[in-house]
Amino acid sequence: MRASLLQSCGGLDMPTSGLFSRNLKKTFPIAARGEGCWIIDESGRRYLDAAGQAAVVSIGHGVAEIGQAMAEQSAQLAFAHTSQFHNEPAEKLAVRLLALAPANFRNGGRVYFTCGGSEATETAIKLVRQYHVETGQPERYRVISRRQSYHGSTLGAMSVSGNVARRAPYAPLIPEWGHIAPCFCYHCPFNKTFPECELACAADLETFVREHQTETAAAFIFEPLVGATLGAAVPPDGYVAHIAETCRKNGILLIADEIMTGMGRTGKPFAVQHWGIEPDLILVGKGVASGYAPLGAVLASARVVDAIEGGSGTFTHGFTYQAHPVCTTAGNAVLDCLETHQLFERVGTAGKKLRETLARVEGHPHVGDIRGMGLLVGVEFVRDKATREPFPKSENMAERIRQAATAEAVLTYPTQGCVDGHRGDHILLAPPFTISEQECALVGQALVSALKKVFPS
Ligand SMILES: Cc1ncc(COP(=O)(O)O)c(C=O)c1O
Structure with missing residues (x-):
């Protein structure tokens, strides 16, 4: 089905989607499957869904009973x-x-x-x-x-x-x-x-x-x-x-x-x-x-x-x-x-594990604040930690960090504008309540790597 759509659109390099997507200048991978905290695209690539998509997925992906x-x-x-x-x-x-x-x-x-x-x-x-x-x-x-x-x-x-x-x-x-x-x-x-x-x-x-x-x-x-x-x-x-x-x-x-x-x-x-x-x-x-x-x-x-x-x-x-x-x-x-599965009760402990792993980036000179409750956590990036000065909007920092984390197979939810509607960069983490300690650790590791890539010293 997908192959015939591509062909009829004249080849792989052409924009092939008939969807009015959120950004017509971007291409999006096709999500094919979900399993627990993971989304798998049609090429078989696995992404740890640390954002629960947009703070949506609580019980995890692919629960057959639903x-x-x-x-x-x-x-x-x-x-x-x-x-x-x-x-x-x-x-x-x-x-x-x-x-x-x-x-x-x-x-x-x-x-x-x-x-x-x-x-x-x-x-x-x-x-x-x-x-x-x-x-x-x-x-x-x-x-x-x-x-x-x-x-x-x-x-x-x-x-x-x-x-x-x-x-x-x-x-x-x-x-x-x-x-x-x-x-x-x-x-x-x-x-x-x-x-x-x-x-x-x-x-x-x-x-x-x-x-x-x-x-x-x-x-x-x-x-x-x-x-x-x-x-x-x-x-x-x-x-x-x-x-x-x-x-x-x-x-x-x-x-x-x-x-x-x-x-x-x-x-x-x-x-x-x-x-x-x-x-x-x-x-x-x-x-x-x-x-x-x-x-x-x-x-x-x-x-x-x-x-x-x-x-x-x-x-x-x-x-x-x-x-x-x-x-x-x-x-x-x-x-x-x-x-x-007592998942309401699990949020508190899983949230603590997530915060523990985020401690790995807390000291980074461009991580200004880590905030939130339970499994709704924001990480804000600043140009100057002492003054809390944000990056210029044009640097598109939240999106760059999202991309770098995605390259590490971890999905986050980036937004700009928290300071004044224009400036200010953060990512939101809102994983499924089922996230394991090991998966929390992967989130921390991905952010460490993403920050290294975006801010090479
Ligand atoms: C606090 C809040 N209210 C309302 C909405 C809108 O919900 P929906 O996108 O399902 O229409 C959202 C979506 O992100 C939200 O976060």
């Missing part, structure tokens, strides 16, 4: 539209996700399944708006977010994202509802240091709502650890509780975007559970089906559900493929695997 469960479900019932039927796998997964969530979701919460993270963000934006309409506050519509954040690629999700590069081309299409400062101690936007800063970044939400018409604010959305944009930036003690309290005091709903951090990636089912807060909505994606099916979800707390149920009863929103039986079957099978 595909078997999906095939059985597909043979029994592949699809039924949610305007006419519910289905058993979706019902079951909803209950199981709510049971993992904070207490305010467990008694009367509900789950809205989507086909991925961006759809979950879109759904949340509309759900918080409808909550306020139903509760007699129709003036509330703005979803406040943070600069240097990412919540998805559709237009609503982009409007709450603060990722400069990903927003820039679409600026005229995106409404501006307000962004506050990021919470990023390594490059503090206030040039302060914790704890003397007294959480200036959290206070920024209070200032913002005071100065920008509190009465129109519907919700605040945040990533508990900022994933792709800031490379697993962890909030300091007190930050999460502070913003939760500001939201509560001002009648603003709190949306935790756990699309990257959720489903165990940081060592608890949801990252907010590290700080004991109860958001109004939790978004999941990525790990909820570990890449076996396109699946995301909005977990709505009882308070939000009650408002709609006690009002019109109808959420004016819908997707043809919401709560898809085969995708939610994948979600159930992945959760079975996480539970049977």
Whole structure:
């Protein structure tokens, strides 16, 4: 099949793909197989997937039971539209996700399944708006977010994202509802240091709502650890509780975007559970089906559900493929695997092993910071370790390090812009929860070699 595609395109040197790829100037290897923490391309080359692709794969690649469960479900019932039927796998997964969530979701919460993270963000934006309409506050519509954040690629999700590069081309299409400062101690936007800063970044939400018409604010959305944009930036003690309290005091709903951090990636089912807060909505994606099916979800707390149920009863929103039986079957099978093999519990110890091996590069003059929680770890590269000065954007350092690590057969997830949206280079490591000690060591070794190649002394 591949050979005939190449021939019909006139030979190996020609761009042969019919896919509208992410970069039309690049060629991509064809992934042929997955086994545990490894991806094997069509030439047989093996790559250790230290990024879990994009912090997606939690149970590892190639777990046959997931595909078997999906095939059985597909043979029994592949699809039924949610305007006419519910289905058993979706019902079951909803209950199981709510049971993992904070207490305010467990008694009367509900789950809205989507086909991925961006759809979950879109759904949340509309759900918080409808909550306020139903509760007699129709003036509330703005979803406040943070600069240097990412919540998805559709237009609503982009409007709450603060990722400069990903927003820039679409600026005229995106409404501006307000962004506050990021919470990023390594490059503090206030040039302060914790704890003397007294959480200036959290206070920024209070200032913002005071100065920008509190009465129109519907919700605040945040990533508990900022994933792709800031490379697993962890909030300091007190930050999460502070913003939760500001939201509560001002009648603003709190949306935790756990699309990257959720489903165990940081060592608890949801990252907010590290700080004991109860958001109004939790978004999941990525790990909820570990890449076996396109699946995301909005977990709505009882308070939000009650408002709609006690009002019109109808959420004016819908997707043809919401709560898809085969995708939610994948979600159930992945959760079975996480539970049977106690993989949530494994994240803490595997994360420690990964950090131990990263100690090998910690002292490197261009490794500025290693941060994160559990198996969501960022490594930031700086030109000057003492001043934390980043490399110029044109040096494309994150990508160069990714390429050098790939040459060592280890996959990482590079991003530029953590400092100011343009400068700043990091790679994200988010391997499957099954990663072994030996595989962790390979990640450390690959980074040592990659850094030698990129910075020959
Ligand atoms: C925190 C966060 N929110 C939302 C999204 C968007 O999810 P998706 O790509 O599944 O639409 C992502 C994806 O990287 C993400 O990391």
